[in-house]
Amino acid sequence: MMQGKSSVNDYHYTRAKTKDSKTNFYYSFLFLPKKKREAIFTIYSFCRHTDDIVDENKDPIEARRQLDEWRKELDACYEHRPSHPITHALHRVSENFPIPKDYLHDLIDGMEMDLTCKRYPTFTELETYCYRAASVVGLICIEIFGYSSPHTKEYAISLGKALQLTNIMRDVAEDARIDRIYIPQDEIERFGYSEKDIFSGTYSPAFVELMQFQAERAQVFFDRALELYEKRDHHLLFPAEIMRKIYYRLYQKIVEANYDVFSNRICISNKKKLRIALKEWLGSRWRRVTRWNPAS
Known part of the structure; x- marks a missing residue:
């Protein structure tokens, strides 16, 4: 069928979009089985395309218009009428994995917050953003990875918030250059700092x-995720643990x-990411072998 042929091309499109980015996500998914890997690449491409609509449009009105069109395209995808390479691939993914459409709508809503909300008065508002921008991605991913414990959803939510808060810490200077400050306003004031200091890159006590x-808060979410992690599902969830x-x-x-994020952009080398990914993958295979080995 023609649809089958086009889906192969669509997966090539989404895989290329993911591979070109060489993000932390890419290294987390290298060792997945092909079907799951292609599904994850599709989800990443959906996320990236949504983010690009917001970041590459200087006109907020046009960006909102394109987001509305993207929402309609998502609905069409779940109604078996996709018309974009990404949603063609997403349609195939949705037939193989139980990904609720609402998760993807939440993700679009999260990206739209970058158009409507340049500041966050308190952590309550920021936590909503973290859920939509990151936790929802985790919830989508675990439906592809597979899991057995009901706690896994809370694990994905907590881990997503930890990752997003880490990004916020790393990107303080980069975000300020596009007039975005994610650190809650009440906390900036509480510690005697200011927006002006952020914009000028003032590194001070x-x-x-x-x-x-901010780091203590992120640590709480990292710890919570680890507590909720179901080790018996490690052969399924190892990509999340790589992340x-x-x-x-x-x-x-x-x-x-x-915390000097003004002098240099702090990052992890690709070699280090690959070492972490390989070690975790090998560990997952070893645990699976010993789990089913009667002699173990």
Whole structure:
């Protein structure tokens, strides 16, 4: 059928879009079985395309118009009428994995917040953003990975928030250049810092204390995710654990730099990401073998 042929091309499109990015996500999914890997690449491409609508449109009105069109395309996809390469691939994914459409709508809503909300008065508002921009992605991913424990959804939600808060810490300077400040306004004021200081890249004791507070919050979510992780599902969820370990290493590097995110952009080398991914994958295979080995 023609649809089958076009779906192969669509997966090539989504795989290329993901591979070209070389993000932390890419290294987390390298060792998945092909069917799941292609599904994850499709989800990543959907996320990236949504994000690009917001970031590459200088006119907020046009960006909102395109997001509305993208929402309609998502609905059409779930009604078996996709017309975009990404949603053609997504349609195939939705037939193989139980991904609720509402998760993808939440994701679009999260990206739209970057158009409507340049500041966050308190963590309550920021936590909503973290859920929509990151936790929802985790919820989608676990439907592809597979899981047995009901706690896995809470694991995905907590891990997503930990990752997003780590990104926010790393990207303070980069976000300020596009007039976005994700650190809650009440906390900036509480620690005697200011928006003006952020825009000028002022690295001071007040900034360090402010960032220590952000780091402590992120640590709570990392810890919560680890507590909720179901080890018996490690052969299924190892990509999520690769992501957690890559991001936790990034988190540690931010702390080790004493939160100086103004001087240099803190990152993890591709070689290090690959080592983490390979070690976790091998560990998942070993655990699976020993689990089913009567002699173990």
